[in-house]
Amino acid sequence: MTFNWQQYTVEDLRSHATFTFREGGGSRPDVLLIEIDGHKAVLKDQAGADKWFGLLIGPLLNWRECKALKKLSDVSCIPDLLSTPSKRSFLMSYHESEQITRLTNFEPDWPSFFEKLAGAIEELHHTGVAHNDLRNPTNTLITPDGEPVLVDLVACFCRGRSWNWPNLWLFNKFSQVDKSAITKMKSRVAPELLTDDDVNPEQIAGKAGMYAKGLGQQIRRLSRKLFTG
Ligand SMILES: Nc1ncnc2c1ncn2[C@@H]1O[C@H](COP(=O)(O)OP(=O)(O)O)[C@@H](O)[C@H]1O
Ligand SMILES: [Mg+2]
Incomplete structure (x- = not known):
């Protein structure tokens, strides 16, 4: 059975971050490695950007990226969308790389x-x-x-x-x-x-x-x- 990532809130996920790929700030989101029970995934969270950017543009950017990931779900070089725990964040498959x-x-x-x-x-x-x-x-x-x-x-x-x-x-x-x-x-x-x-x-x-x-x-x-x- 595949791991159920959908049960976790964005706060739960963030509390399981083990590595920061990119720290947010300015117009940049946080990009974090999340590890739960030996399972790994990547959280991209626009809440990590500056306050107004994150609030106003964050949901739009998140929606755009999730839409693209859904459309590309059959393309093997693109990570899989695992969940959208908030309007400003999404979780995707981790690829060691x-x-x-x-x-x-x-x-x-x-x-x-x-x-x-x-x-x-x-x-x-x-x-x-x-x-x-x-x-x-x-x-x-x-x-x-x-x-x-x-x-x-x-x-x-x-x-x-x-x-x-x-x-x-x-x-x-x-x-x-x-x-x-x-x-x-x-x-x-x-x-x-x-x-x-x-x-x-x-x-x-x-x-x-x-x-x-x-x-x-x-x-x-x-x-x-x-x-x-
Ligand atoms: N699914 C993933 N698996 C492994 N590493 C990832 C994944 N997604 C992002 N990363 C790492 O995080 C970095 C930043 O992610 P990215 O989506 O490009 O954020 P930004 O919009 O801030 O540029 C990437 O350059 C890569 O090193
Ligand atoms: Mg990038």
């Missing part, structure tokens, strides 16, 4: 890893979701077996109906931006694997592509300015 640019315990076989990563991102897009924050390397994790895990879907962009041309156009641009993140990661950790087929941000339809690339960051920056001191 390290951030791609901060590996300390293992060195994956890079060619095979990047092949899997490209496949994972393809699968995400096929399901109708562009991640939109993969150029930030802390959102790509690697398991000791060399499998990619993609986290932090708060900035994601979903594909709409087929008649919604502006949406489809944007979705395509954001998908290309995701692919350009692979190029960026490769150039950081295994530049010898770069090929002419890798997507560069400048190629993503010139100015419009660069606009798509910066949009997520701009929204984040603006909301930070408005809601934090």
Whole structure:
């Protein structure tokens, strides 16, 4: 039988935190490792952000990320949503892993890893979701077996109906931006694997592509300015 995480309140969960991946503050949530009876999960709690940000924007960000996780429940490189103990927090499956640019315990076989990563991102897009924050390397994790895990879907962009041309156009641009993140990661950790087929941000339809690339960051920056001191 699977462990019933839904029985716990956010306070219960927080009292079982054994590790802090990221301490909240400003526009950042708390990201905590929770351990109960030998079972592990990750709590992302917007209550850890500054008060006004957490109160006003927190529920919206939480809702966006949970919606994406539900939509991607069949995609294996994405954590599973386990519970939503409050409006501002959710609990997801824990994946033993390290951030791609901060590996300390293992060195994956890079060619095979990047092949899997490209496949994972393809699968995400096929399901109708562009991640939109993969150029930030802390959102790509690697398991000791060399499998990619993609986290932090708060900035994601979903594909709409087929008649919604502006949406489809944007979705395509954001998908290309995701692919350009692979190029960026490769150039950081295994530049010898770069090929002419890798997507560069400048190629993503010139100015419009660069606009798509910066949009997520701009929204984040603006909301930070408005809601934090
Ligand atoms: N499901 C998970 N399993 C293991 N580690 C995780 C998981 N989710 C997040 N992390 C760790 O926590 C860090 C921050 O999580 P993230 O969702 O990116 O928060 P933020 O929105 O603050 O960037 C990640 O870079 C990763 O190291
Ligand atoms: Mg992140």
